Amino acid sequence: MDCRMLLSPALHNRQGYRVRNPLMTKLERAGTLSAEDRAKLAALISCTYEVAAREDIVREGDRPREVHVMMDGFACRYKMMAGGRRAILAYLVPGDFCDLHAAVLGRMDHAVGTLAPCTMAAIPRAALEEAASRPAIARALCRAALADEAILREWLANMGQQAADRQLAHLLCELRRRLQAVGLADGRSFRLPLTQEELGDALGISTVHVNRVLQCLRALRLIETNGRSIIIPHAELLETFAGFDPGYLYLAPAESAPAPQ
Amino acid sequence: MDCRMLLSPALHNRQGYRVRNPLMTKLERAGTLSAEDRAKLAALISCTYEVAAREDIVREGDRPREVHVMMDGFACRYKMMAGGRRAILAYLVPGDFCDLHAAVLGRMDHAVGTLAPCTMAAIPRAALEEAASRPAIARALCRAALADEAILREWLANMGQQAADRQLAHLLCELRRRLQAVGLADGRSFRLPLTQEELGDALGISTVHVNRVLQCLRALRLIETNGRSIIIPHAELLETFAGFDPGYLYLAPAESAPAPQ
DNA sequence: CGAAGTGTTGAAGCAAATCAATTTTCGTGG
DNA sequence: CCACGAAAATTGATTTGCTTCAACACTTCG
Numbered sequence: 001m002d003c004r005m006l007l008s009p010a011l012h013n014r015q016g017y018r019v020r021n022p023l024m025t026k027l028e029r030a031g032t033l034s035a036e037d038r039a040k041l042a043a044l045i046s047c048t049y050e051v052a053a054r055e056d057i058v059r060e061g062d063r064p065r066e067v068h069v070m071m072d073g074f075a076c077r078y079k080m081m082a083g084g085r086r087a088i089l090a091y092l093v094p095g096d097f098c099d100l101h102a103a104v105l106g107r108m109d110h111a112v113g114t115l116a117p118c119t120m121a122a123i124p125r126a127a128l129e130e131a132a133s134r135p136a137i138a139r140a141l142c143r144a145a146l147a148d149e150a151i152l153r154e155w156l157a158n159m160g161q162q163a164a165d166r167q168l169a170h171l172l173c174e175l176r177r178r179l180q181a182v183g184l185a186d187g188r189s190f191r192l193p194l195t196q197e198e199l200g201d202a203l204g205i206s207t208v209h210v211n212r213v214l215q216c217l218r219a220l221r222l223i224e225t226n227g228r229s230i231i232i233p234h235a236e237l238l239e240t241f242a243g244f245d246p247g248y249l250y251l252a253p254a255e256s257a258p259a260p261q
Numbered sequence: 262m263d264c265r266m267l268l269s270p271a272l273h274n275r276q277g278y279r280v281r282n283p284l285m286t287k288l289e290r291a292g293t294l295s296a297e298d299r300a301k302l303a304a305l306i307s308c309t310y311e312v313a314a315r316e317d318i319v320r321e322g323d324r325p326r327e328v329h330v331m332m333d334g335f336a337c338r339y340k341m342m343a344g345g346r347r348a349i350l351a352y353l354v355p356g357d358f359c360d361l362h363a364a365v366l367g368r369m370d371h372a373v374g375t376l377a378p379c380t381m382a383a384i385p386r387a388a389l390e391e392a393a394s395r396p397a398i399a400r401a402l403c404r405a406a407l408a409d410e411a412i413l414r415e416w417l418a419n420m421g422q423q424a425a426d427r428q429l430a431h432l433l434c435e436l437r438r439r440l441q442a443v444g445l446a447d448g449r450s451f452r453l454p455l456t457q458e459e460l461g462d463a464l465g466i467s468t469v470h471v472n473r474v475l476q477c478l479r480a481l482r483l484i485e486t487n488g489r490s491i492i493i494p495h496a497e498l499l500e501t502f503a504g505f506d507p508g509y510l511y512l513a514p515a516e517s518a519p520a521p522q
Numbered sequence: 523c524g525a526a527g528t529g530t531t532g533a534a535g536c537a538a539a540t541c542a543a544t545t546t547t548c549g550t551g552g
Numbered sequence: 553c554c555a556c557g558a559a560a561a562t563t564g565a566t567t568t569g570c571t572t573c574a575a576c577a578c579t580t581c582g
Contacts, residue, residue: 109508
């Protein structure tokens with residue numbers, strides 16, 4: 001894993017837009033970081049590197065010495081199942097950690113692979129642990145990890161209990177909100193560099209069926225597709241159809257918890 | 262929620278066995294707690310109370326002021342879906358936290374309800390946070406939360422991608438291991454106080470189908486049932502059938518992570 | 523321009539849902 | 553302890569959402 005030191009004074013994503021550091025955007029959501037905290041965090045992103053589409057970033061069983069963060073692109077957590085099927089367990093968008101949990105648990109119990117070309121940052125564990133000695137940063141990291149867990153629960157409920165058309169609609173609603181939160185979607189449309197097979201591996205349905213469900217959503221005028229872009233003409237319609245409630249994403253600034261007496 | 266102060270010098274579970282504090286058993290797994298840490302933890306369990314079967318412990322939207330821990334019994338995380346279906350997102354066994362994440366995220370995005378009569382402990386957030394000022398305890402709590410996340414990922418892969426017979430077999434393998442880890446199963450059998458409906462709500466399959474799949478597993482001699490007890494004559498056979506690999510449960514003492522340089 | 527990957531369509535088969543009825547188990551009070 | 557009612561488990565018949573297999577069209581890019 002080569003790690004060209006790209007000291008990036010201004011970050012640009014693959015579409016050429018100048019974007020804020022997406023990790024910062026994400027961790028600031030809780031709204032409790034001081035200027036000094038932010039400086040500490042920014043200093044962590046010193047070592048970035050590029051990964052082509054469909055490469056592994058970390059593999060099952062790895063004991064990563066650094067923690068990897070998505071700066072640009074699109075990736076997924078996955079497990080290979082008996083019989084060669086691939087189960088996609090999460091999509092990762094800019095700002096997301098690949099293996100924060102492995103720093104605590106010691107080992108990856110699944111792999112992370114890119115789906116589109118990605119820019120990654122590698123943060124040495126020692127540097128991260130030092131930053132986490134600041135309570136506000138530790139709290140923000142903890143929040144990020146627990147928000148990932150909330151997404152897993154929503155996926156489990158969604159994939160387990162809903163018909164395929166609702167499942168796919170729900171997934172699109174989630175991706176729209178998450179991409180919007182890091183400036184990669186306007187309200188109406190976003191780039192989604194996924195094949196129908198990659199969607200099916202997340203939903204647990206066949207490629208053929210993904211295709212038919214997409215046609216169904218188009219026929220209902222809930223979505224339009226244009227190459228690898230998704231257009232959602234009326235987000236509320238799609239969200240209603242999917243039974244989507246964005247609370248589980250914890251994108252709003254932290255609702256202050258009741259103070260412990 | 263009445264909170265009778267039951268200062269329990271020795272804990273007994275509902276079957277009358279004298280058991281260790283299951284929270285301690287769980288948090289000690291990482292193997293890094295000092296005697297002082299253990300004393301601090303033990304002191305947290307001062308306020309226990311009983312809850313009947315099929316009651317809610319916390320509800321979606323709650324902002325709990327205490328953190329609740331299972332001391333005895335059987336419970337589940339669940340969400341109610343559009344159409345009245347219930348999605349069971351996790352089973353909770355003694356030693357498991359109900360709402361540790363809500364202490365950080367501020368709010369429950371799902372409910373926790375008992376399935377069997379339970380003994381719960383309520384830990385005031387202030388007391389927990391004070392205990393967590395000890396690094397070893399903070400680390401153990403973090404490990405516990407992340408191990409829950411690993412179980413969610415395994416469920417998502419299992420429920421999403423496998424045939425129903427493998428799914429159910431996998432679930433039984435997991436419960437056997439988790440119950441064994443807190444002394445509630447010998448190698449061969451354990452009490453499983455769940456109806457077929459409650460199993461179906463976790464697997465996303467109908468009650469009728471749960472029944473047929475159970476019959477199939479019995480016919481294959483992979484399991485026997487006796488009232489609410491499950492007997493697994495040859496655990497390896499069932500685990501092979503289910504493609505079960507216990508690594509994701511993180512029940513073994515922490516594999517020491519590579520030291521950060 | 524050709525080849526590979528991706529998307530689309532149709533037909534047949536199957537796993538699981540649904541509906542409905544019956545039996546068994548279990549908890550409770552007489 | 554037994555009788556009763558309710559909950560849970562079981563069985564059969566029918567329907568359906570999704571898979572699988574196979575062929576073909578479109579796009580992208582070297």
